[in-house]
Amino acid sequence: SPFRDMRVWDATGFGHVHFDSATIGEPLLGWIIENRVIQYTLLERVRQLATVELLCPTALKTAEPLKGPGWRVRLDDGREFTTQLLVGADGAQSKVRQQAGIATRGWSYDQKAVVGNVRTAKPHQATAWQRFLPTGPLAFLPLHDGRCSIVWSTTPEQADRLLTLDDAAFAEALAEAFDQRLGEIIEVGRRGAFPLRLQHTRDYIRPGLALIGDAAHVVHPLAGQGVNLGLLDAATLAEVILDALTAGQEIGALKVLRRYERWRKADNLLMLGVMDGFKRLFSNSLPTVGLLRNLGLSLTDAAGPLKNLIARRAMGLEGDLPRLARDLLS
Structure with missing residues (x-):
């Protein structure tokens, strides 16, 4: 499913960033493919x-x-x-x-990602949504049939609990964690979870x-x-x-x-x-860090050139790309 916008915000403050494909001269920001x-x-x-x-x-x-x-x-x-x-x-x-x-080198994040597909009461608007919660980010990614793919990064204990909930209880917890941004969760698919870590050879x-x-x-x-x-x-x-x-x-x-x-x-x-x-x-839960984090998000949102550079890098439009990637972009 193509998406044109991305909205990122901090659940504990005022910081937010809105990425829009039109502002960087591209028809889309990307595609979500299962x-x-x-x-x-x-x-x-x-x-x-x-x-x-x-x-x-x-x-x-x-x-x-x-x-x-x-x-x-x-x-x-x-x-x-x-x-x-x-x-x-x-x-x-x-x-x-x-x-x-x-x-390999790396470390565990002491987190798990709960993943699955859901349907929301409000349309996803061809937008990728991400809310940063104190326990980790929660993303809603648009799919072609109106559903959303979710990635909910949280503590292992909460992840295990979320997997044991019935669909109705999980839908209620998910909508609340997402601040009802897309309304109620009206359909819940199969759920799974996997541990999160950083690893590099x-x-x-x-x-x-x-x-x-x-x-x-x-x-x-x-x-x-x-x-x-x-x-x-x-x-x-x-x-x-x-x-x-x-x-x-x-x-x-x-x-x-x-x-x-x-x-x-x-x-x-x-x-x-x-x-x-x-x-x-x-x-990081320190108040000073939280304030700086929210200021950083809001300043990034206001700084057009910086925001566009971040978006283009994430879209794979910048850097030393192999021919196959360049051919897809041409």
């Missing part, structure tokens, strides 16, 4: 490619480096093969990363191996950038591989893969740092 839709579309495309062999369902059992660039892979169904380049795109608990012995690569997406970095969901970062990783690695093949280079060579790591690591670290800073800023 994960299952992305997965289905990509899977259907893979099935159409004669050059791709899809091995599913199965899982990685072991991966061992070869003497040259490349890996020997064993699957849990007994199949075995070697590859010039093994790409770990298998999430925050990446088995590929573990087999490669790549360490020391290295994205080994000879013949590359990590992308959550296998390399995990970011707080308050800005909804996790999937975007992963897609940029994939597009960048694809470009690096294609350029290497065109130049007659080994796609698993460290010289080739270092280009991918340099390209993406700095950008990902910047986003992780910004999101971590926002999370800590909005979870």
Whole structure:
């Protein structure tokens, strides 16, 4: 579902920011696409490619480096093969990363995100909404059929309690937490929750191996950038591989893969740092910090050039983008 506006405000004060696509000369701020839709579309495309062999369902059992660039892979169904380049795109608990012995750094936020889809009494107005509560941000993201996808970051105790509520009680708690901004919650879908943490790998690569997406970095969901970062990783690695093949280079060579790591690591670290800073800023209960936070939001809202720069960066319109991303924007 496309959205044109984003409204962010602090539940404990006067601070707010309104991002509007018209003010930055773009028709939209972005799209909210359900994960299952992305997965289905990509899977259907893979099935159409004669050059791709899809091995599913199965899982990685072991991966061992070869003497040259490349890996020997064993699957849990007994199949075995070697590859010039093994790409770990298998999430925050990446088995590929573990087999490669790549360490991670990070910490738990001592929060869980409660997620699900709901329908509200008032229309979502093609707007992404986010209210910062003392326990964490609550986001309502517009979907194409009039529903909203919610991401409610809160304490583990409250998250567990919210999952045990019946639909009516959950709807009442959700509407109250959102200050009835979209009226009553008239329909509640299935709910789930997952723990929140920051995580980043020391290295994205080994000879013949590359990590992308959550296998390399995990970011707080308050800005909804996790999937975007992963897609940029994939597009960048694809470009690096294609350029290497065109130049007659080994796609698993460290010289080739270092280009991918340099390209993406700095950008990902910047986003992780910004999101971590926002999370800590909005979870600080000191009155002085709260006042400065609200002043900062209101000043940002009033500072057109700064606000537009933030929006364009979050939209992926700024920075060193891979060709696939540039083609989508052209």
